[in-house]
Amino acid sequence: MQAIRLKNIHFTYPDQYQEILSGITLDICDGQKIALIGKNGCGKSTLLKIIRGELQPTSGSISYPIAVPKIGYLPQDLMISNQLTVRDFLLQGDINSYNIIREINTLSAEKNLCVEDGLHLAELWQNYDHDNVLFWEQNVDEVIRKMDLNALANQSCNTLSAGETTRVQLALLLLQNPDILILDEPTNHLDLQELMWLENWLNNYPKAILYVSHDRVFIDHTASKIIELEKGKVVIRKGNYESFTKDKQELQEHQLKQYMQRTKLIGKLQEAAQKRHNWANSFQKETRPEGGGFVYESIFNAARTMNQQAKHIEERIIMLQNRFPIEKPIRDKTRKIMFSPVQGQPKELLSLKDIDFSYGEKQVLHNLYFYLWGGEKIWLAGANGIGKTTLLKIITGELKPTKGTVSYTNFLKVGVYNQNLNTLPGNLTILEFLKQFSDSEMEIRNFMGCLGLTGDIAYQKIEVLSWGEKAKVQLTSLLCGKYNLLLLDEPTNHLDIKTREMLEQALNQYQGAVIFVSHDRAFIQNLATRKFELK
Incomplete structure (x- = not known):
């Protein structure tokens, strides 16, 4: 059952001359799990805004075959800053019901109510029944149970991890009962356990979901249809990411084969036409280019006939190009990034012995031993909040352990990628920063x-x-530096699939050592030589 149909959508921003979307036609149907992929800056966010009605297309139409659907939207990197508990935050989804509940709880907690407050409390209970607030409370509690938020229900929202925040925001969307969910990079900052939870939840959600993601394994496990946006146009394929990449490669090979065959055929036809022109022009000096004869006319003029044959061949070439065109398949330019070579890499780079670290009374690390050898690519694993970022800060010297020693080899130069992109100096231009x-x-x-x-x-x-551009700026700063140890905290967040693959290849060829935190399973599998897990 169709929910939204986009037909021949074009869009150009007022301050730009080049179209960002060019002839987009697609359907979003009930129950589909659609992954929208493409390079950073290719127009994915613009397309989402058009679907949500935030932007109007320059041309084209959006139709709703049955009724205008209710759309729930989860933006990326949306943190909850207020101090409400998770349950109260979700109850605020219906502000009228929340205010009734809050006032009832406040007045009920009073030991000695005055007559006026007692009458007001009675009025509130009447409103509670009249507005069916009990149903809203039951609905909220049911969603808390379904989203596995029972343990967090009474926790303050501003203390939640990024993964917990994503779950709470999804719960709020579910309470709105949308017909379509649009999720913008929902896997950012989720640990492996949260990722698997989200995969299972998406696969069991009965309604349509359109999401942007660059996590190849996540797409492979959840998508029933993939839309790739490239140079303003879309390629749509049913199936998961593995089948999509296989089909795309086979299609490109087939298109390239057809294009080469057509190019070869047209080349032969052009050669045949040119030979006939050349023969006609050299047949006799007096013969004009159009095939005319001497000053006296002859019944048969071979030059004129040969030029006519050449013209027929040229007409055939035009017909092939106009009526049966074959475009050259789009192929990305082969781009490659490479970190600076490392000279004289020592065997042991650093060691941490018997490390303890606490934030106040909360102990994060205890009796930790860690050794790093030259050239290793270590995956620093563990759940969110377990201390991975803390350990990286101890290695850089930003934090001092409460107990234990940290030893470095001579000439160690450390490059750091911070997952918090807001730490970049926003007042500088890219060039000034780099x-x-x-x-x-x-x-x-x-x-x-x-x-x-x-x-x-x-x-x-x-x-x-954008977030993707900021991530690339920080990555460029590492490429420019002459480091022999890289500490990467979630380096693939916000990067498109092509850039992730380029980064994997560059890090595999990098002669220095790498310690990285990541929950991108494809990235981990393609890079890690050793796993170090915090528990």
């Missing part, structure tokens, strides 16, 4: 170009960049 890491603007530009940061974007302030 010049702190390299004196060569040409080198900076080359690295930026490989990551898709081209043109005048170098002069934009970091604060106006």
Whole structure:
């Protein structure tokens, strides 16, 4: 059953001349799990805004075959800053019911009510029954149970981890009972356990879900249809990510084969036409280019006949190109990034012995021993909040352990990728920031170009960049530095699939050591040489 149909959607931003969406046609049907993929900046967010009605297309139409659906939207990196408990935050989904419940609880807690307050409490209970507030409370408690939030129900929202926040926001969307859920990179900051929970939840959700994700394994486990947005157009395939990539490769190979055959055929036809023209022109000097004869006319003129044959061949070429066109298949330019070579890599880079660390009374690390050898690629694993980022900060010296020793080899130079992109200096332009890491603007530009940061974007302030662009800027700073140890805290968040694959390849070829925190299972499988898990 169709919920939304987009037909021939075009969109151009007022300050740009180039279309960002060009002839998009797609259907969103009830029960589908649709993954929207594509490079950073290709127009995914614009398409989501058009579907949600936040933007109007430049041309094209959006129709609703049955009725206008109710859409629930989960943006990326949306934190809850208020101090309400999780249950109260969800009860606020119906503000009238929440206010009645809050006032009843406040007055009921009073030991000695005055007559006026007693009458008001009685009035509130009448409103409670009249507005069916009990049903709303039961609905909230049912959603808390379904979303596995019982343990967090009385916890303050501003103390939640990123994964817990995602679950709470999803619960709030469910209370709105939307016909379609739109999720923008819901897997960011989730640990492996939360990722598997979200996969299971998506697969069992009965209504339509459209989500943006660059997590290849997550897409493979959840998607029933994949939409790839590339150069303003979409490629739509049923099935998961594995079948999509296989079909796309086979289609590109088939298109390339057809294109090469057509190019070869047209080349032969052009050669045949040119031979006939050349023969006609050299037949006799007096013969004009159009095939005319001498000043006297002859019944048969071979030059004229040969030129006519050439014209028929040229007409056939035009017919093939116009009536049966074959476009050259789009192939990404082979781009590659490479970290600076490491000279004289020692065997042992660092060691941590008998480390303890506490935040106040909360102990995070206890009796920890850790050794790192040159060239290792270590996956630092563990649930959110277990102490992975704390351990990285101890290695960099940003935090001092309460007990234990940290030893480094001589000439150790550490590069750090921080998952909190808000730590980047927003008041600087990209170029001003990156010049702190390299004196060569040409080198900076080359690295930026490989990551898709081209043109005048170098002069934009970091604060106006998208999350994906900020991630690429921070990654460029590591490429410019001459490091022999990289500490990467969730480096794949916000990066598109192509960039993730480029980063994997670069890190595998990198001669230095890497300690990384990641929940991207494909990235982990393709990179890690050793696992170090905190429990």
